[in-house]
Amino acid sequence: MEFPKNLKYTKEHEWIRVEGEMAYVGITEFAQGELGDIVYVEVDTVGETIEIDEVFGTVEAVKTTSDLFMPVSGEILEFNSQLDENDGDNPSLINDDPYGEGWIVKIKLSDLGQLDSLLDAESYTDLVS
């Protein structure tokens, strides 16, 4: 299983890739494997500012439902249109490419300092192994 070094991770199995004040957020390869076939992603929080650890969306897999949590506080700028049911409607991208095409939201960080509390690739690897 792969956990890229340039990402930060949460115990809830989200990853975040920071680009300046912006960041992309998705779920890890481990998370998608645990969920199995993902059939729907719901994010109706675009435009909202959501606090760290709060729910910003939901993933439906065949077997189970899982909430998506904010790794850090921030404003939801964009929901990946390729996952959106009203657009690309291809949620299985999360299974196929969790760190690339399967990113879920783009956010604007409220507090860069919160990044220090996240796990690095090594700590996350320990957590899931």
Added chain:
Amino acid sequence: MKKTPISDIHEALGAKMVDFAGYYMPLQYEGIQEEHDSVRKNVGLFDVSHMGEFVVKGREAEKLVQSISSNDVKALVPGEAQYSCMPNDEGGIVDDMLVYRLFEDQCSEDEKAFLLVVNASNMQKDWDWITSKNVFDTRMINISEETGLLALQGPKAIQTLQKLTDIDLSEIKYYTFRKGTVSGIENLLISATGYTGSGGFELYVRNEDLAALWNALMHAGQEFDIQPCGLGARDTLRLEMGFCLYGNDIDDTTSPIEAGLGWITKFTEGNDFPSRDMFEQQKLEGVKKKLVAFETEERRVPRHGYLVFDQDENEIGVVTSGTQSPSLDKPIGLAYVRKENSKMGNTIYFQAGKKLIPATIVRLPFYKV
């Protein structure tokens, strides 16, 4: 955790293994969708050796089974099976089960023998319950530990299995069974039953022969693209048919009448199972809540425990099972709702997170094979 005799085979196939009712079981191999499709279109193979098997044998074996079973065991002749449940004394269900009337080659002249197949999660509870009711001249033998069970399911199951046996499988009608040899393994119980709705067989086999049987079936099924299938696909397949799952849709507090299992609750003469009077009254006067099937055009998937509301946001029930249907590609579920809300075509709302998702009550099965 207990293991089935072929857990190393599942691991070698790359299965994701989980603890299910204290057993180390395969949840999925390639994925639920693929495994599900293989059963609907071709053939799939399940290791369900966690199931419990009790033999009931003796002069009064039929009386014992009759005293605990809601279905009419007297209707069975050797070689036939029936679905049934064990009611408790409070109008609920101890467990659901298959009842096989066994052939009497191992019985003395005035004896009968039955095989009860029960859920792994309830094995001890069932054993204690039946034992407590056994005031008859009959003995019970728990053969669960030494008995394996493979379910070969799907439209190509018969062709797959026929390659390995001389028994004419087309003569084994639904819910009947034979004893016979498969791939040189003798004395298998070959049962035309299953939990998928796509036909096929369940094969009861001694533990020591389980690996050989699994391998023979996987080999024979190669030309039909046979897939090993886990508990994940087992659940989606059964739910598309509306088959109840104990612990989800039925339990110690639900009555078979409420659960739509009136068809296995037979009020025939002498069929004096526990809570019979209560169920008879429910059948006559109607029940307060009913298990209904529903589907939605929305994308949120109902799950066990989600609350159900009417259009005025009054709470009217609870979801007992739900999944994304792999065959229909839409969310489906079962729920107990108040009788007045249970009409076919009625709109109900299940609560997913903060949202109320509209769904329509439909007839079972969800998927017509």
